[in-house]
Amino acid sequence: MTLDELDIGLLRALAEDATLGAAELGRRVGLSQPATWRRIKRLREAGVLAGRRLDLDLEKLGFGVTVFLGVKLATKGRVSLEDFERAVTAIPEVQTVEHVLGLYDFRLRVVARDLSDFERVLRRRIMMLPGVGDVEANVLLSEERRPGPI
Known part of the structure; x- marks a missing residue:
């Protein structure tokens, strides 16, 4: 188009x-x-406008911590990428799941109420997923938005 x-x-x-x-x-x-x-x-x-988005203020909703996780699958042969994607998207705190090329297989955006809540999500949910190997966490300090089409 x-x-x-x-x-x-x-x-x-x-x-x-x-x-x-x-x-x-x-x-x-x-x-x-x-x-x-x-x-x-x-x-x-034509699919140029693909939907409508509601932009929530996560901090005002009680989610004060955003963490980006790099996840490397330990055994790619035993666990399919689709199985991991399906399991991780079922976790409500995981906002985005991106399959990436590089050091890690996936990049996740995870929100939590605070750091101890994030630790709970990491230990009890994400680390328990099938095939999870190495994980690297980066805590978001600030975010600058640049709205508009490319």
Whole structure:
């Protein structure tokens, strides 16, 4: 799908505020409401707009610690990557599971209430998963967000 300047303008406006209605989006890019709806529908059908996200403030919800874990599987032959992925995605504290190339096989984003809660999740849930070998933890100190399309 080829995107024109109006499509890119709509994507930028939605990246800033996904709650904007078609009328306001249209005003921002110079389109009528019906024309804006047609473009949004086309972007959804093409898979460019793949859904809507709710952005929660984890700290206000009581999750004060975010840890990135590098996980290397101990025995790749005995445990399939799919089995590990299925098991780790069932852990509610694990926010993202990324299969990566490099020193580790997976990169996980894990949230916890505090460090002792993270230790509990690590020891009782993640380290008990089939095939887990080496694990490296990196605690998030701060995060800078840069919203918008690439």
